[in-house]
Amino acid sequence: xxxxxxxxxxxxxxxxxxxxxxxxxxxxxxxxxxxxxxxxxxxxxxxxxxxxxxxxxxxxxxxxxxxxxxxxxxxxxxxxxxxxxxxxxxxxxxxxxxxxxxxxxxxxxxxxxxxxxxxxxxxxxxxxxxxxxxxxxxxxxxxxxxxxxxxxxxxxxxxxxxxxxxxxxxxxxxxxxxxxxxxxxxxxxxxxxxxxxxxxxxxxxxxxxxxxxxxxxxxxxxxxxxxxxxxxxxxxxxxxxxxxxxxxxxxxxxxxxxxxxxxxxxxxxxxxxxxxxxxxxxxxxxxxxxxxxxxxxxxxxxxxxxxxxxxxxxxxxxxxxxxxxxxxxxxxxxxxxxxxxxxxxxxxxxxxxxxxxxxxxxxxxxxxxxxxxxxxxxxxxxxxxxxxxxxxxxxxxxxxxxxxxxxxxxxxxxxxxxxxxxxxxxxxxxxxxxxxxxxxxxxxxxxxxxxxxxxxxxxxxxxxxxxxxxxxxxxxxxxxxxxxxxxxxxxxxxxxxxxxxxxxxxxxxxxxxxxxxxxxxxxxxxxxxxxxxxxxxxxxxxxxxxxx
RNA sequence: GCCCCGCUAGCUCAGUGGAUAGAGCAUCUGCCUUCUAAGCAGAGGGUCGGGGGUUCGAAUCCCUCGCGGGGCGCCA
Numbered sequence: 038x039x040x041x042x043x044x045x046x047x048x049x050x051x052x053x054x055x056x057x058x059x060x061x062x063x064x065x066x067x068x069x070x071x072x073x074x075x076x077x078x079x080x081x082x083x084x085x086x087x088x089x090x091x092x093x094x095x096x097x098x099x100x101x102x103x104x105x106x107x108x109x110x111x112x113x114x115x116x117x118x119x120x121x122x123x124x125x126x127x128x129x130x131x132x133x134x135x136x137x138x139x140x141x142x143x144x145x146x147x148x149x150x151x152x153x154x155x156x157x158x159x160x161x162x163x164x165x166x167x168x169x170x171x172x173x174x175x176x177x178x179x180x181x182x183x184x185x186x187x188x189x190x191x192x193x194x195x196x197x198x199x200x201x202x203x204x205x206x207x208x209x210x211x212x213x214x215x216x217x218x219x220x221x222x223x224x225x226x227x228x229x230x231x232x233x234x235x236x237x238x239x240x241x242x243x244x245x246x247x248x249x250x251x252x253x254x255x256x257x258x259x260x261x262x263x264x265x266x267x268x269x270x271x272x273x274x275x276x277x278x279x280x281x282x283x284x285x286x287x288x289x290x291x292x293x294x295x296x297x298x299x300x301x302x303x304x305x306x307x308x309x310x311x312x313x314x315x316x317x318x319x320x321x322x323x324x325x326x327x328x329x330x331x332x333x334x335x336x337x338x339x340x341x342x343x344x345x346x347x348x349x350x351x352x353x354x355x356x357x358x359x360x361x362x363x364x365x366x367x368x369x370x371x372x373x374x375x376x377x378x379x380x381x382x383x384x385x386x387x388x389x390x391x392x393x394x395x396x397x398x399x400x401x402x403x404x405x406x407x408x409x410x411x412x413x414x415x416x417x418x419x420x421x422x423x424x425x426x427x428x429x430x431x432x433x434x435x436x437x438x439x440x441x442x443x444x445x446x447x448x449x450x451x452x453x454x455x456x457x458x459x460x461x462x463x464x465x466x467x468x469x470x471x472x473x474x475x476x477x478x479x480x481x482x483x484x485x486x487x488x489x490x491x492x493x494x495x496x497x498x499x500x501x502x503x504x505x506x507x508x509x510x511x512x513x514x515x516x517x518x519x520x521x522x523x524x525x526x527x528x529x530x531x532x533x534x535x536x537x538x539x540x541x542x543x544x545x546x547x548x549x550x551x552x553x554x555x556x557x558x559x560x561x562x563x564x565x566x567x568x569x570x571x572x573x574x575x576x577x578x579x580x581x582x583x584x585x
Numbered sequence: 586g587c588c589c590c591g592c593u594a595g596c597u598c599a600g601u602g603g604a605u606a607g608a609g610c611a612u613c614u615g616c617c618u619u620c621u622a623a624g625c626a627g628a629g630g631g632u633c634g635g636g637g638g639u640u641c642g643a644a645u646c647c648c649u650c651g652c653g654g655g656g657c658g659c660c661a
Contacts (some may be wrong), residue, residue: 071603
């Protein structure tokens, strides 16, 4: 098997398909051949409706085109056979190739499926950056898990990724938060629009102990001190929560640092010179002079808005820190901000394509909308306490970002016990157990496996799933859609469970049998699937237990 | 009013314009003396929200209507 096989079998069949078409004399651009997984076993493993696609160009019946392609196509390494059915060409992976794949996957270990797609591209993913004015709730957990899983995918595919949390430590919300805590310290109600959750009162208690008497200070000094303290405590709590989800942020970047570095100021200067800013009603606006679209950068009071910070933040990341691309993960309630950020980037001379914004729909409580200010939410920590880190991550990732989640805590708790994550973890633990048993029953086993002994359909089905892994990684990465991974994990786990179970029904199909050669071959399959299962679980931040 | 997302099995959700639309849960029926039953095998369950259109081909693309969620601030 050649080295190119690491690119994934789908791509290789795709290339062979194009070669075959060229050999028919077709030149110029080709339509999308829609080579993809076949529907069912009757149609093989991959299929392309290539006959229909080329019928017009070649002015021949689809079936005839498909036949000619099926006859002439040369799939490398004899990886697949081609068969024309109507205008389709169906590809079936050969047993010989699947067997060799097993040995190759075992050799590559958890690196199987990893690529250099990104060529070391410097990327930042900024996610989970909630205002540190309260604990993380179950809505925020979604963005955190999504963002971190994207990072894992990007790292696996050769990107240099930095995980960043943007800490809003000096905006209006932060000030309101500080004022709310201060009010509670004095035994007063928080101001209008302030934060009323019970944690605010607890924070006031803490602050009283830590800061002592602030009554003697001028009120703005006192506010700054309390705010700084309260934000600091909240950031630590958030840090602890995300750590429980196994999310390793590289940078906690405070908004205030932008101003210390003079970046918003610089951005404003530049935009002013390029004519993107306009004074109106005593405030400074960004935009095209459209009353509806334009946004305030500096208020008439002279105070900057968050947007001013964001302008500086763009410079910080694209110019100062030289990220080639920045991915931002936002909840859908920020969607109105997407175009503004893109046009801001463009106005600053940054290609908006380099700013990738991923939106995910909201997580709502069954009882209604969550609200930090009103103190109505389910904390992320509580969910982790109740169902565990792995189930939480899996739960979020089983949904496409476009699907809104209506969260029912009671239901989540019952489902925690039968969470699909255990199905996958169990498959992994079983494989480990089999390998241990093999070591106990056989003092010595052949060093190399004779993979041609893997002939049972359920054995080849496991190998088939392994063959699909590279394309799953590729698609998930290119589309930035980590939710594809848990679905693959499930399919692989199913194949593994069936393979295992064959030995429960008939003992000669067990992995560990008297024949050392046969045992060794099946062990190779166990290892290959264990590596892949573990790699896949790691990409979504779920542990692969050795025992359950 | 304008913008974004969704509507697929009883429930929760997958589904790069391709063939007979899938999974989990729930329901029902089988399978443990022997590598882990947190498992396996099987059954039932669908006008892919409605209606138009494009296409050889539409759950998928376009238009339109309905329902649900979210957003349209000198808040973030």
